Every structure is written in structure tokens, then in C-alpha cells.
Amino acid sequence: xxxxxxxxxxxxxxxxxxxxxxxxxxxxxxxxxxxxxxxxxxxxxxxxxxxxxxxxxxxxxxxxxxxxxxxxxxxxxxxxxxxxxxxxxxxxxxxxxxxxxxxxxxxxxxxxxxxxxxxxxxxxxxxxxxxxxxxxxxxxxxxxxxxxxxxxxxxxxxxxxxxxxxxxxxxxxxxxxxxxxxxxxxxxxxxxxxxxxxxxxxxxxxxxxxxxxxxxxxxxxxxxxxxxxxxxxxxxxxxxxxxxxxxxxxxxxxxxxxxxxxxxxxxxxxxxxxxxxxxxxxxxxxxxxxxxxxxxxxxxxxxxxxxxxxxxxxxxxxxxxxxxxxxxxxxxxxxxxxxxxxxxxxxx
Numbered sequence: 278x279x280x281x282x283x284x285x286x287x288x289x290x291x292x293x294x295x296x297x298x299x300x301x302x303x304x305x306x307x308x309x310x311x312x313x314x315x316x317x318x319x320x321x322x323x324x325x326x327x328x329x330x331x332x333x334x335x336x337x338x339x340x341x342x343x344x345x346x347x348x349x350x351x352x353x354x355x356x357x358x359x360x361x362x363x364x365x366x367x368x369x370x371x372x373x374x375x376x377x378x379x380x381x382x383x384x385x386x387x388x389x390x391x392x393x394x395x396x397x398x399x400x401x402x403x404x405x406x407x408x409x410x411x412x413x414x415x416x417x418x419x420x421x422x423x424x425x426x427x428x429x430x431x432x433x434x435x436x437x438x439x440x441x442x443x444x445x446x447x448x449x450x451x452x453x454x455x456x457x458x459x460x461x462x463x464x465x466x467x468x469x470x471x472x473x474x475x476x477x478x479x480x481x482x483x484x485x486x487x488x489x490x491x492x493x494x495x496x497x498x499x500x501x502x503x504x505x506x507x508x509x510x511x512x513x514x515x516x517x518x519x520x521x522x523x524x525x526x527x528x529x530x531x532x533x534x535x536x537x538x539x540x541x542x543x544x545x546x547x548x549x550x551x552x553x554x555x556x557x558x559x560x561x562x563x564x565x566x567x568x569x570x571x572x573x574x575x576x577x578x579x580x581x582x583x584x585x586x587x588x589x590x591x592x593x594x595x596x597x598x599x600x601x602x603x604x605x606x607x608x609x610x611x612x613x614x615x616x617x618x619x620x621x622x623x624x625x
Contacts, residue, residue, distance in 0.1 A: 338382060338401075338457065338576075358387045368394055384430070385410045388423040400430040404573025404595055405497055407432075407440050417444065424448035433457050433574035434598040459579040467557030476545045478518055486563040488519045488589070491555065491577040493526035494534050501537055502568040502591070504544050506612035511543020519566070522558065524549040560584050572596055578606075 343353045354374060358381075361367050367390045370376070378396055381387030383403035391398045400423065410416040424430060424445050430452045432438040442449040469482055478485070488507065492498035500521050507519035521538070525531040525548070538546040550558070559565055565581035565588050572595030579599065581588050588606030590596040600606040 341458070341460070342380075358383075358390060361390055364390055364393065367391070371396060384420045384423060385416050388427070389419050392423055392426040397428045398426075400424070400427045402430065402432050402437055402441060402573060405571050407437055407444075407573070408571035408593075408595070409497065411440075411444050421445045421447070424451070427451065429453060431455050434595070436594050436598050437573065440594075457574045457576065457579065459576055459583055461556045461559075461580050461583045462553050463556040463560050463584070464551070464553035465557075467554055469557075469561045472554075472558060472561075476518075476520055476547055478520075478545065480516060482561075484516050486514075486517050487561070488517070488564050488566050489559060489562040490519060490521045490523075490566045490568060491559075492521070492523045492567075492569065494521075494523060494531045495527040496530055497569060497571050498523075499568050499570050499591075500534055503566065503612050504537060504541055508541045508543045515543075518543055518545060520545045520547060520562070522547045522550060522555065556580065556584065559586050562586065564589055567591055567596055569593065569596070574599060582606075 339355055343355055346353050354376075356370075361370070371379075371394050376396055379391055379394075379398040380401070381391055381398065382401045384400050384406040386403070386406070388400045388406075406420065410420065421444070424441075425447065427448070428451070430441065430448060432441060432452060432454050433456055435454055438452050438454050441452050473480070473482060473485070473487075478487070490500055490503070492500055494500060500523075503519065507517065511517045511519075521534070521544070535546060538544050559581055565577060565586050567575050567578055567588070567590040569575070569591060570593065572593060574595060575590070578588050578590060578596065582599075582605065588600055590600045590606055590608055592602075592608040592610045597608060600608055602608045
């Protein structure tokens with residue numbers, strides 16, 4: 278069988294963790310058509326890896342999935358949905374590579390390209406598909422059609438599954454829950470002081486509290502949501518900093534973020550960095566912050582937990598499914614909640 282994995286990789290599956298810091302396997306429970314067996318049904322798989330996009334989000338999910346399939350004797354073609362401008366290009370690609378199965382991450386961005394090509398496929402919900410795209414009538418209709426043809430669909434959480442079942446009841450028997458897994462490998466030679474200098478934070482690391490926001494610069498991640506609150510805090514306590522790390526996904530929004538950060542005290546903006554270095558930064562920071570408007574299951578939050586770093590997350594369904602307030606992290610609904618509680622006197 279020939280197979281390929283499809284996603285919009287430039288922006289952030291369900292792989293069950295084997296153990297801390299290890300790779301993950303994909304094993305949904307009680308599935309009549311297991312996603313793994315659908316892809317592994319035939320014996321001969323041929324393919325090539327696409328040029329590697331940015332090493333965050335959906336790419337990490339697909340790389341883990343591909344590695345496990347290839348470890349079982351298969352080779353998968355990993356493609357970005359943005360590589361295709363129309364379903365006809367997908368059709369040509371399927372024929373050229375003699376593909377026999379496919380998988381897409383994000384019901385709308387990836388899934389809409391797969392129906393009608395005569396090969397079985399499965400879907401992994403992303404986050405914005407269930408939280409945002411469902412609000413748009415035409416997109417909702419398209420996603421419903423995709424689920425009609427899909428062999429299976431995977432949600433990261435029970436709440437995501439319930440949302441999908443409410444929207445598309447005709448597909449309720451083919452939706453399964455499988456939590457996302459992660460693997461953290463911090464760079465052991467990483468120099469924290471060098472990173473602080475690069476971030477133009479000229480203070481001793483001994484009494485420094487850096488809050489790290491990891492996200493691609495696009496509106497759904499809302500990186501500016503906490504900027505003013507952290508700036509006010511920094512002016513009261515100069516050892517407090519907020520550092521935003523991530524790729525420039527939306528050029529127009531990126532300019533807005535850069536302009537805001539440039540004129541805001543106590544907030545820094547760093548471009549994308551290598552995965553291992555990012556994990557090292559997480560280990561050294563005081564807490565990891567998530568301010569997204571919409572999330573499926575935040576890999577950054579999971580990675581922070583794996584590294585035993587405190588988490589502050591905006592109280593949205595995707596985050597609330599992962600973070601138990603005042604137990605595994607803090608959930609907030611307003612930037613000033615940080616001011617009111619002082620992060621439980623910095624002992625959270």
C-alpha cells in the first residue's frame with residue numbers, strides 16, 4: 278500500500294505516549310477500523326519525505342506518526358496541504374504515487390482535499406476546525422461531507438469528540454478519542470545566559486522570572502492578550518519578563534506584534550528556535566503561558582508538563598481539558614487575574 282499524511286504544517290494525531298521522553302504509538306480503543314490498521318493493511322509502501330517545514334505543531338505530530346509506521350516496515354509521504362491548490366492536484370498526486378490510503382490533520386484545511394479520490398482516509402481534528410471553522414456555514418457543510426466519506430476521525434479529548442458529534446451526528450460512530458503524546462529532548466549544552474542576552478534581558482538569572490509564550494504569530498494564538506498585563510507587572514517588579522517564541526506565520530499580524538512588543542517594557546519577541554533548544558528554554562523559564570483563543574490540545578502545554586514547568590493557560594475548552602486549575606496549572610479568563618492573585622504568591 279502507498280500512503281501519505283496531509284496537514285497544513287506551517288501552523289500546529291493522537292499518539293499515545295509510551296513513556297516520559299519516549300516516542301509514541303497510535304492505538305485507538307474499541308475502533309472498528311483502527312487508524313493504524315487502515316494504513317498498514319497492505320505490505321508494500323513507498324514514498325518520500327517532503328521538505329521539512331517548521332519543527333512545531335502538526336509537523337511534530339506527523340513526524341512521530343510517520344516514524345512509527347515506517348518502523349513497522351512502511352514509508353509515508355508527508356505533505357503540506359498548502360502544496361495543493363485544488364482537489365485535482367491531489368488526484369494527480371495520488372495517481373502518480375499509486376497511493377492507497379491517506380490521513381489528514383485538521384478536518385477543513387486537510388480533510389477537504391481528500392474525498393472523491395477512491396482511497397480510504399482518516400481525519401485527526403486539529404482545534405480551529407472544531408472551535409472556529411464550524412461557525413462558518415460553508416466550511417461546516419464541507420467538513421460534514423468529509424466525515425461522510427472518512428473511515429475514522431480522531432479527537433484529542435472527550436469534549437472535542439462531543440463537539441464533533443453534535444455538529445455532525447451522522448459521523449458519531451466513527452469518532453474516537455486518543456490523547457496527543459509528546460516527547461521532550463532538551464539540549465544539554467544550551468546556554469541560558471546566552472539566550473537572555475539574545476533576548477536583551479540584562480539581569481542576573483538568579484532572581485529572574487521569565488514567562489514563556491510559545492506560538493506561531495497568528496491571531497488565533499492571541500500573543501498580545503497578556504502583553505500589557507505583563508508590562509505593568511514588569512514595571513512594578515523589574516525581574517518579571519514575558520518572552521514570546523515562535524515562527525512568523527501571518528506576515529501582517531507579525532508586523533503588528535513586533536510593533537507592539539517594540540514599544541512595551543518587559544516583553545521580548547524571539548523568532549523560532551530549534552526544538553531541543555526550545556525545550557531547554559522551557560526548563561529554565563519560570564512558567565509557560567498559553568493565551569490562545571482556540572486550541573485542540575496544546576503541545577507546548579504538554580511539553581511544559583513533561584518538563585515539570587508550571588503552566589498558565591487561558592481558560593478555553595482545549596486548555597481546560599488538559600490543565601486542572603490549581604492542580605496541574607492555573608487557568609485564567611482575564612489578563613488581570615494574574616495581577617489579582619500574583620500567581621498564588623509565586624508558589625504555584
